[in-house]
Amino acid sequence: MQQGSDIAGEFVERWNAAAEVEQTGTCPVRDVLDKIGDKWSMLIVMYLAAAPKRFNQLHREIPDISQKMLTQTLRDLQRDGLVSRHVFDTKPPSVEYRLTGLGQSLIVPFGYLIEWANKSIPEIVEARACFDEIA
């Protein structure tokens, strides 16, 4: 029960520190969480974790993403140094995206979260059912 305290303390500290920066910039921790929370970033990272892929290859594997969001999300990931972009000057141009070292390092902690999610789903579902029943 006390295991998380240090982590929690540091987290809150970081968060508040950023709040005092006022509009200058946002909290670095929130920054990361926002990416994780947005609709496509992590899905793309996971798809790229398997192997480097080309633009349309990703598009085919993730059919329900719009071209706009695929481009935009890849740009954001690239900007943050999680993904690198390689243009091949072939006849029809082709562009390959791959995880950087930083991007690959994200997979580990993110994996723990997925593991937690998968393990906890039954309990969450049950909690919801119980909660909704009463309400």
Place this chain on the structure above:
Amino acid sequence: MQQGSDIAGEFVERWNAAAEVEQTGTCPVRDVLDKIGDKWSMLIVMYLAAAPKRFNQLHREIPDISQKMLTQTLRDLQRDGLVSRHVFDTKPPSVEYRLTGLGQSLIVPFGYLIEWANKSIPEIVEARACFDEIA
């Protein structure tokens, strides 16, 4: 480099499985990520990780959250079984919120993510600077 592959595979599998459920319900993994991504859930979890707290106590410690979002976020966390709500029938009513076992178990994997974020911030910031400079 290959460490994340299994995790990634399972993740993508889960994700797609939910996509096929069509509008019935959303992906369980996405479900969790959405909570982590939303503006206040994880901050509140971290604040409650230190100790159980009352409504206004939380409100005071997180001054920039609106009453609406504090209430709403706490309800969501309660619904998912991450937080429990205890009403004390005192003269001015008081309500205490505390993490459930499930809620506490989230702190561990989430902590890894925070750790990663903190460790990676310099690299991300540099990547951004580099990216923006070129553009």
Place this chain on the structure above:
DNA sequence: CTGTATCCCGTACGATACTG
């Protein structure tokens, strides 16, 4: 003290059309 109800706005995202 612990909420609920209402209004309002920014933006994340999708759909569609066009380009080198």
Place this chain on the structure above:
DNA sequence: CAGTATCGTACGGGATACAG
């Protein structure tokens, strides 16, 4: 193939006022 540009919308979330 790999994008960019434009438009429209749904919704997260803030501000404010009210209530038990």
